[in-house]
Amino acid sequence: MVSAGNDKIAADNAKGDFSGDSLRLENEVHLKNIRQLSFGGENAECYFSPDGTKFSFQSTHGNLECDQIFSMDIDGNNWKMVSTGKGRTTCSYYLPDNKTVLFASTHEVDPNCPPKPDLSQGYVWALYDTYDIYTADESGTDLKKLTNSKGYDAEATISPVGDKIVFTSTRSGDIEIYTMNLDGSDVTQLTSELGYDGGPFFSNDGKKIIYRRTTFRDEDEINEYKTLLAQGLIKPSQLDIWIMDADGSNKRQITDNSSANFAPFFFPDGEKILFCSNIDSENKRNFDVYKINIDGTGLERITWFNEFDGFPMFSPDGKKLVFCSNRNGKVKGETNIFICDWVD
Numbered sequence: 001m002v003s004a005g006n007d008k009i010a011a012d013n014a015k016g017d018f019s020g021d022s023l024r025l026e027n028e029v030h031l032k033n034i035r036q037l038s039f040g041g042e043n044a045e046c047y048f049s050p051d052g053t054k055f056s057f058q059s060t061h062g063n064l065e066c067d068q069i070f071s072m073d074i075d076g077n078n079w080k081m082v083s084t085g086k087g088r089t090t091c092s093y094y095l096p097d098n099k100t101v102l103f104a105s106t107h108e109v110d111p112n113c114p115p116k117p118d119l120s121q122g123y124v125w126a127l128y129d130t131y132d133i134y135t136a137d138e139s140g141t142d143l144k145k146l147t148n149s150k151g152y153d154a155e156a157t158i159s160p161v162g163d164k165i166v167f168t169s170t171r172s173g174d175i176e177i178y179t180m181n182l183d184g185s186d187v188t189q190l191t192s193e194l195g196y197d198g199g200p201f202f203s204n205d206g207k208k209i210i211y212r213r214t215t216f217r218d219e220d221e222i223n224e225y226k227t228l229l230a231q232g233l234i235k236p237s238q239l240d241i242w243i244m245d246a247d248g249s250n251k252r253q254i255t256d257n258s259s260a261n262f263a264p265f266f267f268p269d270g271e272k273i274l275f276c277s278n279i280d281s282e283n284k285r286n287f288d289v290y291k292i293n294i295d296g297t298g299l300e301r302i303t304w305f306n307e308f309d310g311f312p313m314f315s316p317d318g319k320k321l322v323f324c325s326n327r328n329g330k331v332k333g334e335t336n337i338f339i340c341d342w343v344d
Helices: 009-015 219-230
Strands: 031-036 042-048 054-060 068-073 089-094 100-105 132-137 153-158 165-169 176-180 197-202 208-214 239-245 261-266 272-277 288-293 309-314 320-325 336-342
Touching (some): 042 089, 042 309, 042 320, 042 336, 054 100, 068 089, 068 100, 100 153, 132 153, 153 197, 165 197, 176 197, 239 261, 261 309
Parallel strands (some): 089 153
Antiparallel strands (some): 031 336, 042 054, 197 208, 208 239, 309 320
């Protein structure tokens, strides 16, 4: 199913002045030749296929009431809906065959969008226990269910080696990280510490996993975490980036900045990562992309837009970067997808 809301992507690109660096800000010295790939709506978590020729991502646009999974070519054309068009979806990722897409969806329990979380308790994320993990052909056919446990199963990505899926689940009663085979077998729990462990990504060699984890400062925060978790909610106000070996051993903290850090992704060399953070935001509402070594040194700010920049991912050859941003929106707050050349 082709997205009717983006039939004119190619025409919009032709009309826009994206031939140079008009979308790059002065301090963004690592970015070059930024191109905008989506125009309108909420578009996020856009990730390269293993062959680097296309993306999978989630989008709410047009008549859609909540996120569905799409694929598109790296020039922004050829949008196809991968998910069922029912329920809410999140966190898509291509399998090694370059034609099958992994994603989480609530469609099997209810075809309607699940209710948005109640923000009277502050800014919270909903961990819908109706999420399960599926695969489907990029044209939306051959739907297969990989998880079938009570609780939230989502945030799944795949090792570049092509042997394992890593994902986040509440099946134990807490929010933990697990791995499984590409067919859903051999589920193995990797984390067991109290708090939210999630958003995992493998290194290129499949030997390490980068993830985000709750940082608690006192007993009150622990009690609040448990209260919200019982309601299927989490408050992501203080998350730090951690790294561990692919078997769950050798866990080490990378960031420690009293901020919300998430969406980490390895550099090709496995010695540095990109991640998203509000560390430099006075009101904690502005997120940017940062670079840091896996030993916690060498922090450097990469993006400088005064609203949201996030979800960075390198192309398989490390030459290009895709990210999502509020920049150049026709409506304030809309999030679009951008691709650029990476400059070391």
